[in-house]
Amino acid sequence: xxxxxxxxxxxxxxxxxxxxxxxxxxxxxxxxxxxxxxxxxxxxxxxxxxxxxxxxxxxxxxxxxxxxxxxxxxxxxxxxxxxxxxxxxxxxxxxxxxxxxxxxxxxxxxxxxxxxxxxxxxxxxxxxxxxxxxxxxxxxxxxxxxxxxxxxxxxxxxxxxxxxxxxxxxxxxxxxxxxxxxxxxxxxxxxxxxxxxxxxxxxxxxxxxxxxxxxxxxxxxxxxxxxxxxxxxxxxxxxxxxxxxxxxxxxxxxxxxxxxxxxxxxxxxxxxxxxxxxxxxxxxxxxxxxxxxxxxxxxxxxxxxxxxxxxxxxxxxxxxxxxxxxxxxxxxxxxxxxxxxxxxxxxxxxxxxxxxxxxxxxxxxxxxxxxxxxxxxxxxxxxxxxxxxxxxxxxxxxxxxxxxxxxxxxxxxxxxxxxxxxxxxxxxxxxxxxxxxxxxxxxxxxxxxxxxxxxxxxxxxxxxxxxxxxxxxxxxxxxxxxxxxxxxxxxxxxxxxxxxxxxxxxxxxxxxxxxxxxxxxxxxxxxxxxxxxxxxxxxxxxxxxxxxxxxxxxxxxx
Amino acid sequence: xxxxxxxxxxxxxxxxxxxxxxxxxxxxxxxxxxxxxxxxxxxxxxxxxxxxxxxxxxxxxxxxxxxxxxx
Numbered sequence: 001x002x003x004x005x006x007x008x009x010x011x012x013x014x015x016x017x018x019x020x021x022x023x024x025x026x027x028x029x030x031x032x033x034x035x036x037x038x039x040x041x042x043x044x045x046x047x048x049x050x051x052x053x054x055x056x057x058x059x060x061x062x063x064x065x066x067x068x069x070x071x072x073x074x075x076x077x078x079x080x081x082x083x084x085x086x087x088x089x090x091x092x093x094x095x096x097x098x099x100x101x102x103x104x105x106x107x108x109x110x111x112x113x114x115x116x117x118x119x120x121x122x123x124x125x126x127x128x129x130x131x132x133x134x135x136x137x138x139x140x141x142x143x144x145x146x147x148x149x150x151x152x153x154x155x156x157x158x159x160x161x162x163x164x165x166x167x168x169x170x171x172x173x174x175x176x177x178x179x180x181x182x183x184x185x186x187x188x189x190x191x192x193x194x195x196x197x198x199x200x201x202x203x204x205x206x207x208x209x210x211x212x213x214x215x216x217x218x219x220x221x222x223x224x225x226x227x228x229x230x231x232x233x234x235x236x237x238x239x240x241x242x243x244x245x246x247x248x249x250x251x252x253x254x255x256x257x258x259x260x261x262x263x264x265x266x267x268x269x270x271x272x273x274x275x276x277x278x279x280x281x282x283x284x285x286x287x288x289x290x291x292x293x294x295x296x297x298x299x300x301x302x303x304x305x306x307x308x309x310x311x312x313x314x315x316x317x318x319x320x321x322x323x324x325x326x327x328x329x330x331x332x333x334x335x336x337x338x339x340x341x342x343x344x345x346x347x348x349x350x351x352x353x354x355x356x357x358x359x360x361x362x363x364x365x366x367x368x369x370x371x372x373x374x375x376x377x378x379x380x381x382x383x384x385x386x387x388x389x390x391x392x393x394x395x396x397x398x399x400x401x402x403x404x405x406x407x408x409x410x411x412x413x414x415x416x417x418x419x420x421x422x423x424x425x426x427x428x429x430x431x432x433x434x435x436x437x438x439x440x441x442x443x444x445x446x447x448x449x450x451x452x453x454x455x456x457x458x459x460x461x462x463x464x465x466x467x468x469x470x471x472x473x474x475x476x477x478x479x480x481x482x483x484x485x486x487x488x489x490x491x492x493x494x495x496x497x498x499x500x501x502x503x504x505x506x507x508x509x510x511x512x513x514x515x516x517x518x519x520x521x522x523x524x525x526x527x528x529x530x531x532x533x534x535x536x537x538x539x540x541x542x543x544x545x546x547x548x549x550x551x552x553x554x555x556x557x558x
Numbered sequence: 559x560x561x562x563x564x565x566x567x568x569x570x571x572x573x574x575x576x577x578x579x580x581x582x583x584x585x586x587x588x589x590x591x592x593x594x595x596x597x598x599x600x601x602x603x604x605x606x607x608x609x610x611x612x613x614x615x616x617x618x619x620x621x622x623x624x625x626x627x628x629x
Contacts, residue, residue, distance in 0.1 A: 013581060016577065017574075180567075181570060185567075185571055200599050332597065337585035337609075
């Protein structure tokens with residue numbers, strides 16, 4: 001029997017949402033005639049539109065349910081993923097990296113690698129990104145179907161195919177513009193659908209102070225328990241958080257992952273592109289007030305006698321399944337009607353994440369693989385057609401991955417680790433490429449390869465129990481690192497190896513002529529004049545304001 | 559043939575929030591007369607005030623974007 005029973009009003013709300021997002025796709029089809037329209041939403045979005053889409057594309061099954069469940073395990077430390085693990089990188093992207101990305105008028109991040117280095121780096125990144133994106137999309141789909149089956153009793157194959165078909169439908173029709181439009185609608189649905197859970201949970205607990213005071217110190221602090229891994233629930237030190245998460249994982253993801261960066265490329269001008277991640281940073285900082293608060297409330301409820309709150313067992317392992325915490329809270333607080341809104345918000349989160357993956361995949365495949373390897377003289381209209389077909393193929397491959405994840409549950413561990421195989425070394429390459437003119441194309445390629453191999457080797461070593469305790473301690477600085485701590489250090493080592501190798505090889509190989517670095521490297525790029533802007537609308541000023549809020553949050557929850 | 563002027567994204571956001579807000583508010587009004595007791599904190603009737611908030615937010619997006627579109 002399912003935990004949540006849906007009434008006609010709930011079904012109506014869910015149906016309305018599906019009609020609405022598909023309707024947006026149909027409406028936008030007539031506005032997407034060229035490749036620029038289809039793959040970059042015509043480069044005419046305001047900073048607010050691109051900013052909200054930037055954040056929304058990052059939401060997904062792993063994000064919303066995973067981190068609410070993760071909070072039950074790691075407590076307040078999950079906030080690090082929203083604050084130190086995101087904000088500095090987002091601000092850095094907006095202030096320092098976006099001018100190079102945007103000024104070069106590229107379609108994708110691999111496109112930048114081609115201009116700055118050569119075809120080898122572009123293809124290496126394009127293929128690894130395409131594979132990563134599809135696998136992540138498949139995992140999202142699988143998790144969504146699993147949760148819907150557990151909570152609502154829906155047939156998991158049906159829910160997977162219906163949501164995949166809806167996402168595929170509106171992206172095929174309207175391309176990135178459709179993805180962005182629906183992502184913004186989804187953004188508001190997520191907030192209106194889920195914030196109320198945190199509000200009602202806090203009211204039931206008697207206020208936010210009561211929520212926090214009922215937690216053990218290992219779960220209720222941000223930094224004051226980070227001196228020793230044994231003091232916090234994540235088993236990590238502040239060095240691991242700052243270097244592994246705050247520096248490598250975070251900068252690797254937020255500044256180089258085309259899934260999110262693509263939204264900024266759709267901006268109408270450089271100022272809007274720079275403002276995209278800066279605006280998104282404010283909403284990113286606010287997300288723990290839904291996700292972490294809901295997770296803490298769920299944890300408190302599991303500890304309270306008579307609260308009648310129990311996590312559901314995982315369908316595969318049979319262990320209490322943290323990912324069911326948020327849907328169970330919806331069932332606890334939401335009456336008919338609101339339940340429909342809550343479930344729609346979860347679906348919106350899943351679909352926003354999947355749409356982000358699919359729209360990024362179709363651009364990289366079309367521009368960085370198809371046009372390079374298969375049809376170099378493709379016309380604009382042909383590329384739009386390829387983009388539409390690729391969307392369909394991408395959706396089908398996502399579904400295939402979801403089936404694979406269902407058959408071999410452990411594959412999920414491998415796929416989730418791909419982030420640090422792909423993004424962590426890429427961040428070192430990008431950093432050197434944009435800020436050090438001596439970085440050579442050969443060094444960039446081999447640095448990337450060595451970084452990826454390092455990350456993969458460390459991962460496999462832990463997975464196969466190959467590393468002795470001493471080696472494991474050398475890698476992670478902890479005798480008993482959690483999976484999360486391993487992941488952070490794996491990324492940190494991959495980044496370091498890529499950086500050192502790229503610098504070393506650059507000294508013995510030929511750099512690109514300076515004339516070819518114009519618009520791509522600091523010192524060779526004239527920042528487009530932003531015209532007269534009132535001081536408080538300047539990206540730098542708003543970024544400082546975001547940084548102040550970020551510091552205050554960390555100090556308050558220290 | 560010229561392409562018609564595209565509706566702003568804020569119009570779609572407003573439309574969605576207005577419709578859903580109205581539906582949830584209607585449920586809240588219903589619960590005010592026929593209280594439900596199934597959920598925790600049911601006495602607060604969250605549908606009523608949350609639906610109203612959504613409806614107002616929806617209209618704040620919908621009306622200006624519609625006026626702007628028809629200018």
